[in-house]
Amino acid sequence: MSVIYPRVALIGLGLIASSMFWAMKRGGLADHVMGYARSEDTRETARRIGLGDEVVDTLVDAVRDADLVVLATPVGVMGRIAEEIAPHLKPGATVIDVGSVKRTVIEEVGPHIPAGVQFVPCHPMAGTEHSGPEAGFASLFDNRWCLVVPVEDADPEAVARVEAYWQAMGANTEVMEPEHHDLVCAVVSHVPHLIAYTMVGVADDLRRVSDQEVIKFSAAGFRDFTRIAASDPTMWRDVFLTNKEATIEILGRFTEELMALQRAIRTGDGEQLHAYFTHTRAIRRGILQAGQDTNEPDFGRAKVKR
């Protein structure tokens, strides 16, 4: 493969940024990658593990001369970072972000982008429950989707180049409108995360069931919830605060359906329950057919003794 952006600046050095770094190295997609993170700790770790060709101590040093600047911090701070780097961006540079929410990011970052610099919001739909500079790996984006959400009047060439960049890191790309993006993500990611956090919270809070029991007998469904609920608290706080509208809309739908099922349980309406549970199986089949999961029964992980 060949270099797409000669000089790249990664702002934030967590799961996503570090995976991008290793994917760029794998594909030979950049000549020189600068890294910056807020804390000295993270920058030290990055230097130790060779994350970034150079790790610098200020935002301004990171973005100077960069052809591509990647905002890979929690979404809540992206606006402030954009404001700070704006005067130092190279004319002709491209800025992308990888935030899980798009409308708010566009509102908060967009106004700071100077004329002559392209802003192309992105959202790689890939992740694990781990975070930090050591969590990344080159294949995170392979065969996963990266949603590209152009701003109004975006330069089509700049967008196409960003798509080519993600494809070179292994992802499939799709272009989407900001509002629609935020709704789709509320359904497939944000509300499921909130629910998982809540269920784990309930379990922890229930004095009549000891922590020990919750942990010992977590084999069934609950274990998957705890994995989801182990994700980074700052990232998820910011997601919910910045995707408030769609989250609250989907939560409303969810509560409505849950109340209907609760009523069916209370009144003993087995037919309604059976019909509902049968219906949801079809979606699973679709996901398997789309290659987004395997049909291996989920028992392997649990058998590892440690």
Next chain:
Amino acid sequence: MSVIYPRVALIGLGLIASSMFWAMKRGGLADHVMGYARSEDTRETARRIGLGDEVVDTLVDAVRDADLVVLATPVGVMGRIAEEIAPHLKPGATVIDVGSVKRTVIEEVGPHIPAGVQFVPCHPMAGTEHSGPEAGFASLFDNRWCLVVPVEDADPEAVARVEAYWQAMGANTEVMEPEHHDLVCAVVSHVPHLIAYTMVGVADDLRRVSDQEVIKFSAAGFRDFTRIAASDPTMWRDVFLTNKEATIEILGRFTEELMALQRAIRTGDGEQLHAYFTHTRAIRRGILQAGQDTNEPDFGRAKVKR
């Protein structure tokens, strides 16, 4: 290992019964295993794949002369099956069930058990989202918990033998009271399943997000929910109808907490959200320490192309 119950009858030939069969064969725990399932289809499949030393066409033929009778059907039919087999049970035999709910099963099966026959309710906390005679495998119970829930005035020797039997199939056993069992399972399994079913139902129902999108972009949290929601509808209908009380209690707690988080999102209370999400991480750490899951990031399964 050595034979624990010479003649065993498996009533129902699905995931749990077939896994028990292969685990008994692996351990040499029985001389002769009879199998029975409701449909001719399932019995045919069982004969074809060698599930059971003998597969018979009536309940009565299955349990005659059996030292151990295993009720491995959905919990809603166990009472009727117990009534039908009761006159044909061998004196000195033991009956166990593997149902996911215990209080209702004890109420519905218990009264039919004749004097001289022992009834020892069990619940192996192991499963996958697959069902049917071909879903089982010998190692399903390895290193997993089987909860044993003795009836009042149970014979301690019969209980100890049942525990030894599960241990020989690879499980760890723990004795529990019926009410407590049903509450613990509502928390770690039943309500999480209901929530997963509901969330998948919401996604499917939302006309503004196409099925295609839900399926394509399911990588995040949602994919785990669809796996859980692919479980057998009959089994789960019966679980909710028979564990009504604990399910509704935990659902109430869940809704309460969810409303509190929804309120924090609406009012922009980032501190509360952050504190909640930080707190739930601890439970995940406990599960990893208890060896009930691995800390491998959850990405491997999704990369398989088919």
